[in-house]
Amino acid sequence: MITEKINKSDIDITKLPKHVAIIMDGNGRWAKKRGLPRHFGHQEGMNRVIDIVEATKDIGIKYLTLYAFSTENWKRPKVEIDALMNLLVLFIRRELQRLVTNGVKLNILGDWSVLPDLPQKEINRAIEATKDNSDMVLNIALNYGGRQEISRAVKLILEDHLRGNIDVDVIGEDTISQYLYTNGQPDPDLIIRPSGELRLSNFLTYQSAYSEFWFSDILWPDFDKTQLYRAIFDYQKRDRRFGGI
Ligand code: FPP
Secondary structure: OOOOOOOHHHOOHHHOOOEEEEEOOOHHHHHHHOOOOHHHHHHHHHHHHHHHHHHHHHHOOOEEEEEEEEHHHHHOOHHHHHHHHHHHHHHHHHHHHHHHHOOEEEEEEOOHHHOOHHHHHHHHHHHHHHOOOOOEEEEEEEEEOHHHHHHHHHHHHHHHHHOOOOOHHHOOHHHHHHOOOOOOOOOOOEEEEOOOOOOOOOOOOOOOOOOEEEEOOOOHHHOOHHHHHHHHHHHHOOOOOOOOO
């Protein structure tokens, strides 16, 4: 049982992860514990997002990825999907100015062209308003699936090959990275999953080959910056060998 509290000052700024990714899990259980409908959990989860974005930026981490809606989440009841889409709109309307003030550039991972019109409109507005920011990149994964991302990359590479733009001989691991939604970004060093589930759930499948994982029983709506500090503190104690000795 971990009892000691970790503060920002406990983090070694010379050993920061470049890229942190979070699976925001446990919203439904948070609501159920309180006898509330599931969307209350998502709403409370959405309320945590901006604080974690600001805390991440404040530590000096350059890339943060949040898993907000997977390709599998379409299987949920329509009322819950609608609630999640509305929360996305609300998040952008409420927090866009804070993203701009913090120098955060918004990027979406996943095929967001199939989202309803209103979220698409707000995402376009947020991407446009943050496009010149360079202090931190916030990736929000929406209609995202790691396998979908890899099969899309294969198709794009093949199309480029058929157009004569890429030779089979030069296709390697880096080529595939360049055709992913995270093109140009470092792979996630640290992947955080609260809520007690111990799996990746089709998140950053290609990029996570050498990621460190950090799990906790806390539900996402209860996740605050002290948990983020704890995850980074624990990460800094790991010995990353990347297959070496
Ligand atoms: C998983 O918890 C969470 C989701 C599928 C949605 C996450 C979305 C948000 C936190 C709000 C919107 C985010 C942004 C960036 C605007 P779950 O519902 O599967 O939890 P459970 O396992 O307890 O049921």
